[in-house]
Structure formats: structure tokens, C-alpha cells
Amino acid sequence: MTTQTLTRNQGLVLDVLSHSQSPLSAYTILDKLRDSGFRAPLQVYRALDKLLEFGLVHRLESINAFVACAHPDEDCHAHGITAFTICETCGKVTEFHDHVIEDRLKGFARDRNFKTGKTTIEIRGTCAGCA
Amino acid sequence: MTTQTLTRNQGLVLDVLSHSQSPLSAYTILDKLRDSGFRAPLQVYRALDKLLEFGLVHRLESINAFVACAHPDEDCHAHGITAFTICETCGKVTEFHDHVIEDRLKGFARDRNFKTGKTTIEIRGTCAGCA
DNA sequence: CAATTGATGTAATAACATTACATTCCAATT
DNA sequence: AATTGGAATGTAATGTTATTACATCAATTG
16 A cells, blocks of 8 residues: 555545654644645544555554554554554654464454454553653 | 442442443443433543542443443452453453463563553454354 | 446534532541 | 531533534546
């Protein structure tokens, strides 16, 4: 998935997220794109839905915000479960993948015949720089 | 922490959650407690804050809802990180603890001098009964 | 060209959560 | 018994996040 294949709105939203140092809410994105012609939340949410589907953006469930994927060139979905640390002071987000954790979670689900959909792993706390 | 020490509002909210087969939103709880005198969201949120603090209730970040803890007699906080499976069809929630996952997450954080606060692990999908 | 599909624009509303401020309750101390 | 300080409560208003509904537009394809 390259930037080429994105629509104008999707490209604008991804651009805003990519240049942000911290996660942004949908409404913050909307405000940043007013000058580009955005008028309503739905324009943002629709673009975000596609970017999430493409694996170019992640949703942080615990803070209702969105971040650009740290490695958009690869297919982030292919890496399996993505986990995050989220600094509550500066907003810095670090993305990581741990196959051991993934295996344990999948094992737990399999043992109970639970069909796994989207999995969320988010650690909120304080990053090294803010400690 | 026994039920004895709860205030009236806290007890009412916990009671509603304890008798529910699935997670409830704060506003659903409010509706269920109108007859008991609840009038405003804040009454629910304040009770929930305390119940969360006591470890009697969990917040499911990915669906903005709350559940009673599966083992309220023990101190759930003491068990470390709590993980959940959440059935998107019937709402059934299963709570579990995995020390391997916990160690991996703590190790990752420690390696980066990230001071861990609250950690969220939620698997959304379909339970055995709904598959 | 008609039909289909995906994207967009706009307005309205729903769902979730907090701020601000006044009041009440209750236990501890005087 | 009165005082007082902290926790809990009541109420209104507002702020924040997300969706529904409906009309339109653009590209593709049969």
C-alpha cells in the first residue's frame, strides 16, 4: 500500500498524523484540516477507517486517538498483534510486536474456542524522557 | 474490600453490573438506576471511579463499557495485569491473568525505562457459544 | 449509455465523559 | 452537644467522541 493509492482525504489525514509527535483525536485532525476544506467529523472518520484497514494508522483504544503506523512500508497487519506504550506526559507512542505474547493470547483463545478478532495491548505510563 | 464498605450509590452500581450478563455503558447503568433515584451521569461515573479503584469493576477500554470483576473477593489489582476476551456477538467477557505476558510487557517497558501505569489487554472476537 | 461501486459533502443526532458549584452526610475532635 | 473537615452527593451545563441519514459526485464496467 503506497501513498499513491490513497484518495485526497485519506492522504490529508495520513499526512497530519505522520507529522504529529503524538496521537491525535479525530476532532483535532478535523481542526487541522479546516483550511484544506474539511468541514465535518465524518470526513475524518471515513478516512481513518480506510487508513486503519490499510494498516497505515492505528487506533489507540484507551485514549480515543489515532497515530500513524511506525513502519508504513511493511504491512503492519502482517506483523500480527501490535502493542503500544503511551506516555501520558508527552504523548509519545512506541509500537512493538512480541510473538511470545501473541502466542500466549492466541493459545488462551484457542483453548476456549474463542475466535480472535482485533486485539488491543496498550501500556500507559511515563516514558524515559519524562520520568 | 467487602460490600459493607460501599456507599449506597456504589452498591447500587455494583449490583447492576454484577447481575448483568454483559458489559454495560455508564448511561445504561444510569437508566437502570433511575428508579433508585439516579438522575445524572456523574452519579454513575463517580461510583464507577471508586469501584475501579477498589478493583471490584473493570473498564473495557475498547468498548467504553464496564464489568463487575470475576473474583471480587480477592484483590484483583494484586493479580497484576488483567486481560479480557470480549464476545462481540453476545457480550460475554472472560477475565484472565497470564504471568508470562505480564513479564514480557514489564520487560519491554523496563528495557526502555518506561514507567508502566495501567495496562490494557482486550481480545475482541466471537466466543465458543456464538461461533 | 446505464448501472454499479466507492468516495464525498452536509446536517443532525447519538453516545460518552467532565467541569463547576452547591449541599449533605458522617465521623473525629473539642 | 457543637464544631469541623473530608468524602459523598445532587444538579445543571457543557465538552468530547462517534454515528446515522440522505444527497451528490466520479470512476468503472457491462
